[in-house]
Amino acid sequence: MADKINYKSVFFNPFSKDNPVVVQILGICSVLAVTAKLEPALVMGMSVIAVLAFANVIISLIRNTIPTNIRIIVQLVVVAGLVVIVDQLLKAYAYDVSKQLSVFIGLIITNCILMGRLEAFAMGNKPWPAFLDGVGNGIGYAIILVIVGFFRELFGSGTLMGYQVVPQSFYEAGYVNNGLMILPPMALIVVACVIWVHRSRNKELQEE
Amino acid sequence: MNKQSNIYTIVYIIVMVAAVGTALAFTAMSLRPKQVDNANADKMKQILASVRITPTPGEVTTDFEKYITAQFIVNEAGEKVGDNAFGVDVAAESKIKDAADRKLPVYECRIAENDVKYIIPVYGAGLWGPIWGYVSFDSDGSTIYGAYFAHQGETPGLGAEIEKAAFSDQFVGKQVFKGGAFYPIEVVKAGQKPADESDYVDGISGGTITSKGVGSMLDNCLTPYKAFLQTLSEK
Numbered sequence: 001m002a003d004k005i006n007y008k009s010v011f012f013n014p015f016s017k018d019n020p021v022v023v024q025i026l027g028i029c030s031v032l033a034v035t036a037k038l039e040p041a042l043v044m045g046m047s048v049i050a051v052l053a054f055a056n057v058i059i060s061l062i063r064n065t066i067p068t069n070i071r072i073i074v075q076l077v078v079v080a081g082l083v084v085i086v087d088q089l090l091k092a093y094a095y096d097v098s099k100q101l102s103v104f105i106g107l108i109i110t111n112c113i114l115m116g117r118l119e120a121f122a123m124g125n126k127p128w129p130a131f132l133d134g135v136g137n138g139i140g141y142a143i144i145l146v147i148v149g150f151f152r153e154l155f156g157s158g159t160l161m162g163y164q165v166v167p168q169s170f171y172e173a174g175y176v177n178n179g180l181m182i183l184p185p186m187a188l189i190v191v192a193c194v195i196w197v198h199r200s201r202n203k204e205l206q207e208e
Numbered sequence: 209m210n211k212q213s214n215i216y217t218i219v220y221i222i223v224m225v226a227a228v229g230t231a232l233a234f235t236a237m238s239l240r241p242k243q244v245d246n247a248n249a250d251k252m253k254q255i256l257a258s259v260r261i262t263p264t265p266g267e268v269t270t271d272f273e274k275y276i277t278a279q280f281i282v283n284e285a286g287e288k289v290g291d292n293a294f295g296v297d298v299a300a301e302s303k304i305k306d307a308a309d310r311k312l313p314v315y316e317c318r319i320a321e322n323d324v325k326y327i328i329p330v331y332g333a334g335l336w337g338p339i340w341g342y343v344s345f346d347s348d349g350s351t352i353y354g355a356y357f358a359h360q361g362e363t364p365g366l367g368a369e370i371e372k373a374a375f376s377d378q379f380v381g382k383q384v385f386k387g388g389a390f391y392p393i394e395v396v397k398a399g400q401k402p403a404d405e406s407d408y409v410d411g412i413s414g415g416t417i418t419s420k421g422v423g424s425m426l427d428n429c430l431t432p433y434k435a436f437l438q439t440l441s442e443k
Contacts (some may be wrong), residue, residue: 036364039316067217074224081228085235092239095246 332425
């Protein structure tokens with residue numbers, strides 16, 4: 001590598017300035033699907049962090065041996081293998097959550113963030129920065145998932161992590177949960193609100 | 209070594225697939241017993257939910273054995289033909305057209321001394337995928353004591369509402385025998401009544417197809433138990 005890599009920016013940029021969800025608009029599909037409650041959002045976030053970090057390290061370790069004409073296939077096989085392992089682990093140790101996440105763990109394979117990071121970063125960098133990049137992007141993704149999950153569960157079900165937070169007296173006074181919040185379209189609108197707040201605070205991201 | 213040659217590529221992909229395959233096979237094999245335990249514990253939890261018992265987390269099997277004092281398989285004539293109700297694949301059985309060929313599992317649940325409930329599993333189709341549940345009857349064989357429904361992928365907020373207590377609690381106290389005739393509970397649009405005199409519950413607005421699915425699931429899965437429930441009521 002000719003350029004000196006700034007480890008700090010590799011790790012921290014994806015949190016905000018280069019966030020995979022709100023800036024690069026990748027992985028929106030799963031954001032819509034798993035954020036009706038906070039708990040599956042957290043588990044999904046952690047699963048993506050794990051898969052992304054390990055996939056980045058593995059690809060980075062074997063990057064010099066991969067024949068260029070089949071590199072996408074190699075990346076896919078590595079990701080698919082890791083995702084199946086995560087799925088099996090969840091089924092064994094977090095059965096209830098794996099039931100809620102069901103097919104979406106499998107769909108991590110098709111999450112654009114993964115292929116994007118493998119192709120753009122891990123193929124050309126050493127394992128350690130690749131690991132940081134994977135964890136950073138995973139956390140960037142998880143942050144958005146948790147923010148969206150927080151608002152959707154709070155307003156849609158009146159709970160957080162399954163615990164009642166909206167007091168019973170509110171319901172007696174006529175407050176009702178917003179059923180629209182747990183439907184998929186509201187995830188898009190919440191993500192849009194997050195993007196709006198994020199852009200208004202980061203002048204350099206605003207387009208002309 | 210030429211990394212772009214065909215030989216290299218083919219050998220590379222074979223080695224990689226073999227390595228990944230071995231790793232996955234190893235993971236699946238070593239986690240299998242734990243996964244089966246989890247799936248069984250989940251099923252036990254659902255069965256107990258139909259008699260409104262929430263087992264202590266981590267002690268599901270103990271609680272299940274405490275409450276479920278007997279389990280058996282009956283046939284359409286109401287005769288006992290086996291005893292491993294837990295091992296019956298209700299999904300497959302519910303698809304057998306001729307009810308006489310079906311194995312019908314029943315769980316006998318003793319929630320208190322002299323208070324026995326009978327739990328019957330049901331399985332059917334919703335809008336997007338399978339729906340299933342457990343219905344428990346009082347020892348008179350006609351009054352529904354409780355019901356539990358679950359689904360695989362019904363629309364959140366609409367069809368998925370069948371798993372909420374607000375829906376399943378409607379079944380409590382309904383009668384399946386009316387003047388000697390058998391009527392599995394109907395699920396109708398709120399405000400409407402079924403054509404015959406069967407007991408009914410309100411379906412879910414916006415979840416019409418799922419609600420209808422629950423209705424036909426009860427029809428398909430409860431009707432074969434008619435003779436069995438009848439013998440209970442004559443006891």
